Amino acid sequence: xxxxxxxxxETIRPLFGDExxxxxxxxxxxxxxxxxxxxxxxxxxxSSGGKRMRPILTLxxxxxxxxxxxxxxxxxxxxxxxxxxxxxxxxxxDKSDLRRGAKTxxxxxxxxxxxxxxxxxxxxxxxxxxxxxxxxxxKLLSDTSAIISEGEVLQLAHENxxxxxxxxxxxxxxxKTAQLFAAACQIGALxxxxxxxxxxxxxxxxxxxxxxxxxxxxxxxxxxxxKLGKSIGGDFRExxxxxxxxxxxxxxxxxxKKFWIRTIREKNQWQGDLSRAVAIxxxxxxxxxxxxxxxxxxxxxxxxxxxxxxxxxKEALLELLDFSVSREY
Amino acid sequence: xxxxxxxxxETIRPLFGDExxxxxxxxxxxxxxxxxxxxxxxxxxxSSGGKRMRPILTLxxxxxxxxxxxxxxxxxxxxxxxxxxxxxxxxxxDKSDLRRGAKTxxxxxxxxxxxxxxxxxxxxxxxxxxxxxxxxxxKLLSDTSAIISEGEVLQLAHENxxxxxxxxxxxxxxxKTAQLFAAACQIGALxxxxxxxxxxxxxxxxxxxxxxxxxxxxxxxxxxxxKLGKSIGGDFRExxxxxxxxxxxxxxxxxxKKFWIRTIREKNQWQGDLSRAVAIxxxxxxxxxxxxxxxxxxxxxxxxxxxxxxxxxKEALLELLDFSVSREY
Numbered sequence: 001x002x003x004x005x006x007x008x009x010e011t012i013r014p015l016f017g018d019e020x021x022x023x024x025x026x027x028x029x030x031x032x033x034x035x036x037x038x039x040x041x042x043x044x045x046x047s048s049g050g051k052r053m054r055p056i057l058t059l060x061x062x063x064x065x066x067x068x069x070x071x072x073x074x075x076x077x078x079x080x081x082x083x084x085x086x087x088x089x090x091x092x093x094d095k096s097d098l099r100r101g102a103k104t105x106x107x108x109x110x111x112x113x114x115x116x117x118x119x120x121x122x123x124x125x126x127x128x129x130x131x132x133x134x135x136x137x138x139k140l141l142s143d144t145s146a147i148i149s150e151g152e153v154l155q156l157a158h159e160n161x162x163x164x165x166x167x168x169x170x171x172x173x174x175x176k177t178a179q180l181f182a183a184a185c186q187i188g189a190l191x192x193x194x195x196x197x198x199x200x201x202x203x204x205x206x207x208x209x210x211x212x213x214x215x216x217x218x219x220x221x222x223x224x225x226x227k228l229g230k231s232i233g234g235d236f237r238e239x240x241x242x243x244x245x246x247x248x249x250x251x252x253x254x255x256x257k258k259f260w261i262r263t264i265r266e267k268n269q270w271q272g273d274l275s276r277a278v279a280i281x282x283x284x285x286x287x288x289x290x291x292x293x294x295x296x297x298x299x300x301x302x303x304x305x306x307x308x309x310x311x312x313x314k315e316a317l318l319e320l321l322d323f324s325v326s327r328e329y
Numbered sequence: 330x331x332x333x334x335x336x337x338x339e340t341i342r343p344l345f346g347d348e349x350x351x352x353x354x355x356x357x358x359x360x361x362x363x364x365x366x367x368x369x370x371x372x373x374x375x376s377s378g379g380k381r382m383r384p385i386l387t388l389x390x391x392x393x394x395x396x397x398x399x400x401x402x403x404x405x406x407x408x409x410x411x412x413x414x415x416x417x418x419x420x421x422x423d424k425s426d427l428r429r430g431a432k433t434x435x436x437x438x439x440x441x442x443x444x445x446x447x448x449x450x451x452x453x454x455x456x457x458x459x460x461x462x463x464x465x466x467x468k469l470l471s472d473t474s475a476i477i478s479e480g481e482v483l484q485l486a487h488e489n490x491x492x493x494x495x496x497x498x499x500x501x502x503x504x505k506t507a508q509l510f511a512a513a514c515q516i517g518a519l520x521x522x523x524x525x526x527x528x529x530x531x532x533x534x535x536x537x538x539x540x541x542x543x544x545x546x547x548x549x550x551x552x553x554x555x556k557l558g559k560s561i562g563g564d565f566r567e568x569x570x571x572x573x574x575x576x577x578x579x580x581x582x583x584x585x586k587k588f589w590i591r592t593i594r595e596k597n598q599w600q601g602d603l604s605r606a607v608a609i610x611x612x613x614x615x616x617x618x619x620x621x622x623x624x625x626x627x628x629x630x631x632x633x634x635x636x637x638x639x640x641x642x643k644e645a646l647l648e649l650l651d652f653s654v655s656r657e658y
Contacts, residue, residue: 033479035479035482035483035486036486037482037485037486038479038482085448089444089445089448092440092441092444093440093441093444093445111421111422111440112421112422112485113482113485115418115421115422115444116418116422116478116481116482116485117478117482118448119414119418119447119451119474119477119478119481120475120478120479120482122448122451122452122474123451123471123474123475123477123478124475126455126467126471126474126475127468127471127472127475129471130464130467130468130471133464135459135462135464138455138459138467139456139459142452142455142456142458142459143456145448145451145452145455146449146452146453146455146456148448148452149445149446149448149449149452150362150364150367150449152445152448153364153366153367153442153445153446153449154364156366156441156442156445157364157365157366
């Protein structure tokens with residue numbers, strides 16, 4: 001099995017390549033605007049190395065559900081716009097300077113531009129849905145958008161809380177990540193008007209989203225990944241109480257607990273702290289434990305696909321699922 | 330004619346008082362949330378002295394159009410949520426500490442909470458519209474939301490530009506203020522399914538919004554208002570190139586131009602600068618000129634109401650219109 005993102009996407013790309021090209025063209029077209037700052041900022045974020053996971057889920061789920069038509073293109077754009085609006089606001093909230101190795105929009109254009117262009121993209125997403133005209137899709141995505149922002153506020157309230165329990169962590173990532181993955185998949189069933197597929201596809205996306213986010217949070221502390229030359233420690237530098245920290249905290253001795261209190265709760269970090277965090281995590285095998293959690297959601301997601309007979313689209317979705325936790329960590 | 334906001338609203342309140350109470354109850358109900366920060370922040374902004382101009386416009390326009398039912402309540406809430414989301418983000422963008430004499434949400438809870446609760450309110454507004462189920466209302470308000478954010482970005486690009494021309498200024502206030510006033514009014518025609526009222530009500534709201542914003546921008550430099558003990562100069566301290574500054578700039582001599590360049594373009598303000606700004610504006614009678622512009626839009630708005638026969642609702646809307654520029658300045 002190919003192990004890199006690029007490789008896996010290349011393998012399954014023939015299934016949706018033309019449609020994804022149409023999505024990209026539509027994005028460019030929809031961002032044209034007399035107010036030059038809008039396309040400038042939006043294109044920077046949208047083109048900076050995102051894998052288009054969510055639009056791909058919409059394209060594949062639509063075909064898997066048997067939908068024939070072209071509404072999936074614009075709705076895939078919608079999903080990507082909602083995601084991008086979230087990224088823009090997240091980076092302001094987290095005061096992030098870098099995302100995927102590139103300078104963030106707030107770093108380049110300042111907070112005001114990031115906030116306002118994020119608002120614009122969210123509004124544009126709703127305009128697209130209204131243009132599509134399905135109240136079911138509108139309900140799904142307006143609920144999703146409200147849940148995402150609730151999750152973001154919940155995260156803000158718990159951000160540097162090392163004593164977060166697992167249920168709180170899961171509630172946060174369920175709202176801020178898994179819900180949009182779930183909606184991206186469920187759109188397929190709505191377009192095909194196959195109500196019996198709605199729940200399985202929603203569940204598939206939701207569990208995939210949970211697995212994806214848990215793996216993402218684990219990867220951020222992966223020593224192996226660091227050896228491969230990839231940047232790690234972004235969450236640590238922002239003192240985020242993600243799953244690896246939560247798991248490590250509960251196993252740590254008194255001395256180690258002091259370390260977490262200083263670096264995460266009090267946000268007071270020194271040279272060498274990231275290495276120490278990684279070392280504590282290795283000592284307690286925390287990343288393996290996190291990936292075990294992720295694998296449980298992978299299994300749940302796989303189960304919800306049983307309703308579908310074998311097809312290239314089903315295989316592709318299952319490959320994306322495997323990929324979500326098998327990334328090099 | 331009563332001259333204060335409170336007085337005018339009391340005069341016309343019997344017409345929509347019960348409905349406005351229902352709007353307030355609905356707002357409280359819809360803001361209940363397990364994530365405690367959401368109602369905390371949202372209620373602070375929503376209850377801090379707003380006059381509910383936009384919801385009142387929706388209530389009155391619905392009755393004026395002959396609509397009988399209760400959909401106007403939730404849609405009035407929608408309009409207020411969109412407005413409140415904008416206020417929350419505006420105050421972050423402008424780094425404002427005070428709004429209507431009270432501490433802003435970003436001042437009390439920080440930028441992240443203001444950004445994320447703003448996102449939540451906008452999403453909630455869309456959920457409400459979807460619950461209402463009219464694609465026409467959804468189109469009107471999703472277009473409005475996109476236009477507002479475009480206007481905000483445009484304003485950002487031109488903010489401290491004292492050489493802004495009148496058309497640019499009008500384009501900005503048209504998008505960021507007048508569009509929502511227009512939509513709030515047009516909803517009435519949509520609910521009553523009276524297509525012939527759509528344009529007149531949209532135009533009424535739009536011109537009222539322009540007049541209201543121009544008067545608001547003028548009031549911010551009103552010496553008379555200052556003598557009444559009201560706070561002025563908020564826009565000046567934020568170095569905003571609003572209409573009074575634009576008008577003053579074009580009449581100023583070389584020395585005065587230097588003053589505007591320093592205080593507005595270069596945002597470098599000293600003690601006594603506000604008094605000097607007000608003095609230059611008095612010298613060139615700039616506020617009178619601004620109010621003359623506003624009066625033109627008042628006339629346009631009044632004209633678009635001619636389609637309606639006499640009714641208490643029509644009279645109330647016209648009183649609100651007069652009030653929009655006759656506030657003590």
